[in-house]
Amino acid sequence: MPATSLQTLPRPGRRAALGVLGTLPLAGLGALGLPLLAPHRPDASHGQRMTFDHQLGWVKGIQFGGYLAALDRGFLAEEGLDVRYVAGGPGTDYRTLVASGRALVSESNVAGMIDGALRGQPLVAFAAVMQRDPGAIISPASRPIRSLQDMVGKTLGVPNSVRAQLQPLIRAAGIDPAQVRLVPVGSDPSLLASGQVDGYYSWSTTAVPALRRIGFEPHWLHVSDLGVPGYGQLLIARRDTLAAHRDVLVRYTRALIRGWSWVLAHPVAAAEMVVRRHAPPGTDLAEQVAQARMMRDYIVTADAKAHGLLWLEPAVFERAIAMGRQAGSVPADARLDVAAFVTQDIVRAAQAPAAA
Numbered sequence: 001m002p003a004t005s006l007q008t009l010p011r012p013g014r015r016a017a018l019g020v021l022g023t024l025p026l027a028g029l030g031a032l033g034l035p036l037l038a039p040h041r042p043d044a045s046h047g048q049r050m051t052f053d054h055q056l057g058w059v060k061g062i063q064f065g066g067y068l069a070a071l072d073r074g075f076l077a078e079e080g081l082d083v084r085y086v087a088g089g090p091g092t093d094y095r096t097l098v099a100s101g102r103a104l105v106s107e108s109n110v111a112g113m114i115d116g117a118l119r120g121q122p123l124v125a126f127a128a129v130m131q132r133d134p135g136a137i138i139s140p141a142s143r144p145i146r147s148l149q150d151m152v153g154k155t156l157g158v159p160n161s162v163r164a165q166l167q168p169l170i171r172a173a174g175i176d177p178a179q180v181r182l183v184p185v186g187s188d189p190s191l192l193a194s195g196q197v198d199g200y201y202s203w204s205t206t207a208v209p210a211l212r213r214i215g216f217e218p219h220w221l222h223v224s225d226l227g228v229p230g231y232g233q234l235l236i237a238r239r240d241t242l243a244a245h246r247d248v249l250v251r252y253t254r255a256l257i258r259g260w261s262w263v264l265a266h267p268v269a270a271a272e273m274v275v276r277r278h279a280p281p282g283t284d285l286a287e288q289v290a291q292a293r294m295m296r297d298y299i300v301t302a303d304a305k306a307h308g309l310l311w312l313e314p315a316v317f318e319r320a321i322a323m324g325r326q327a328g329s330v331p332a333d334a335r336l337d338v339a340a341f342v343t344q345d346i347v348r349a350a351q352a353p354a355a356a
Contacts, residue, residue: 049082050248055103056088060278062263062288063206063233063295065270066129068278070259079251085278090187098236099123105237105252109133110230110320111161117341118334122239126346127253128312129260130232130295131302134203135162136220138192138211144219145199148173148226154198157185162201162223168327169226192218203232205298209290229319231312232298242343253350257309260299267292308351314342 056064067085070076076083086103088094094106099121108116108125110133116123137156139145145154148170158166163182170177185191185200189207192200193216200207204220211218224230235256237249263270271288279288303311317338324330 049077049080050245051082051084052104052248053084053086053102055086055092055094055097055106057092057094057107059087059089059280060085060274061206061283062271062274062292063203065263065274065292065295066256066260068259068274069262069270070255072273072277073259073262075255075258076252079255081248081252081255083252095121095123095236098238101238104241105235105249107233108236109135109232109234110317111165111228113234113236113317113341114321114324114330114336115161117336118330123236123341124239124242125234125236125312125317125342126242126249127235127256127310127350128231128233129235129256129310130298131300131304131311132298133222133224133228133230133232134205134295134298135201135224135230135232136204136207136222137199138189138202138204138207138218138220139199140192141217141219143198145221146219147221148175151175151180151199153179155181155183156199156201157191157197158182158201160184164329165223165228165327166226168329169228172327192216205291205294209287209294212290213284213287227323229316229323231316234312235310239340242346246346246349249346250349253310253346257350260309263292264296264300267296308347310347310350312342312344312347314338314344317342 054067056067058064060068064085067083071083071085094103095108095112095116097103098106099116107129108123113123113125137145137151137158145151145156151170152175156166163184166180166182167177170180183197185197187202189200189202189211191197193211193214201223204222208218208220235253242249268289271285271292275283275285275288299309303313321330321336321338325332330336
């Protein structure tokens with residue numbers, strides 16, 4: 001709920017801060033069994049807006065700042081849209097929520113879209129907020145993990161989906177997988193801060209500011225630097241939604257481009273907006289500002305510099321599939337047509353000056 005004023009929250013002690021670290025996201029993994037409203041299209045003859053749900057992969061924070069800015073600054077309203085942003089959590093199955101029609105839009109990543117295609121989920125990625133996947137192996141700066149070889153003899157806390165990506169890479173590097181201990185973890189990087197693991201998988205854009213806030217200086221190794229192509233916050237919808245409501249997705253993407261542009265230009269104001277109006281009580285403003293500033297290097301990079309914000313390239317998915325086949329994570333006989341689950345049509349139309 002909106003607050004009448006923004007108050008600077010007291011800095012927690014190390015023990016309390018370690019508890020807060022347990023709320024960090026794992027690359028959008030995770031949705032609560034929340035009662036969601038099914039997307040619907042109001043009767044246009046009454047001048048009503050298109051109303052739908054966007055299921056977030058985690059609790060509301062600056063990582064979703066462009067969406068929330070589009071809402072608060074009226075960009076969505078100007079496009080005739082009324083969007084409800086539904087917070088997620090550790091159990092958020094965002095792909096299933098969209099595939100089942102309980103939410104119109106959510107987020108995924110390249111690996112998630114390939115997995116969804118293999119499972120027959122009728123999903124399409126139509127835009128990418130982060131041109132570089134922020135998923136990374138976080139380690140202490142004093143004992144950094146800079147390569148696959150540095151993982152030998154170490155214990156890494158990673159979710160199962162990341163284990164499936166790392167193990168083939170470890171083998172391909174000539175390392176016996178038994179030399180690297182991969183343990184399943186939830187969303188609790190305090191395991192790293194307390195020394196229970198040598199490395200921990202999380203989004204660098206969320207974990208690094210949180211760890212620094214408690215005096216822990218991290219090093220981060222992007223999984224993409226190990227050869228795994230990826231995007232962060234891929235916007236996804238059902239294939240039939242793309243066919244029936246293309247104009248809605250174009251208008252939505254156009255509003256989000258404006259929202260993210262505003263966040264990039266005003267990181268402090270954006271963080272204040274999120275903390276004041278949307279984030280859970282106790283969210284640290286300074287940490288949100290640090291996240292907003294760090295996110296810029298992930299959003300304004302690669303093809304976004306040439307084509308504009310939220311761009312995506314099908315070739316990235318093609319490379320990920322090829323790598324998956326080599327590693328054995330994508331069955332050799334699996335027939336995957338990237339054009340069936342990735343489209344540039346929406347973001348192209350949203351970027352066009354005269355887009356309708």
